[in-house]
Amino acid sequence: MATATAMGMITDPALTLHQLFSPAFPVGAFAYSHGAEAAVQSGLLRDAAQVQAWLEELLAHGSGWCDAVLMAQAARGGDIAALAELAQALAPSADRRLETVQQGAAFAATVRAVWGVKLVEAPYPVAVGQVVRALDLPLADALRLYLQAFAANIAGACVRLIPLGQTDGQRITAALAPLCAALAPRAIAAAPDDLGGFVPMADIQSQRHGALYSRIFRS
Secondary structure, eight states: OOOEETTEEOOOHHHHHHHHTSTTSSSOGGGOOTTHHHHHHTTSOOSHHHHHHHHHHHHHHSHHHHHHHHHHHHHTTOOHHHHHHHHHHHOOSHHHHHHHHHHHHHHHHHHHHHHOOOOOOOOHHHHHHHHHHHTTOOHHHHHHHHHHHHHHHHHHHHHHHTTOOHHHHHHHHHHHHHHHHHHHHHHHHOOGGGOOOOOHHHHHHHHHHTTOSSOSSOO
């Protein structure tokens, strides 16, 4: 459904969603590896197959799943302040907390400037959920695209870190598309009690990142 905003009308929700989750949308995602940089330096990620398996775990059982539930709760009118606090509490390291808070602030600032939407400051998935609700965007589509962008950004970081070829990065993203699609309806149906996961190695690597002797990424 088209929604009136301070900047006019949203005539095509699909195009709006693609704009919001485009690599060109200025949230600074390129600056974060979500702990992958430490995992590469530790020798845990050495090839495309390992990166794909790492991302499958993050999506199904880690921060990808938690982000999707937080985003769905915000989009359905949940308590934004409580969800924002929970999103920060779920971050297992200072670097990951910085990642979600800074991206949420950058996302919100651009949305305010372009669409005139009033938003409460919140970590990235909660900020996105607010925008989905404010602009009356289709939640299932938004979740699929959010999760794909989440995976694609980390895959892109690994392309630079390992390094992998650009084609390998695209193969990984394509291979994860069915999982992104399957997680979206589950996240919509989930309750706050369904938040949480178990990816201890990813969490440990995110904690190690701040102590690396040299690093390219902020997380």
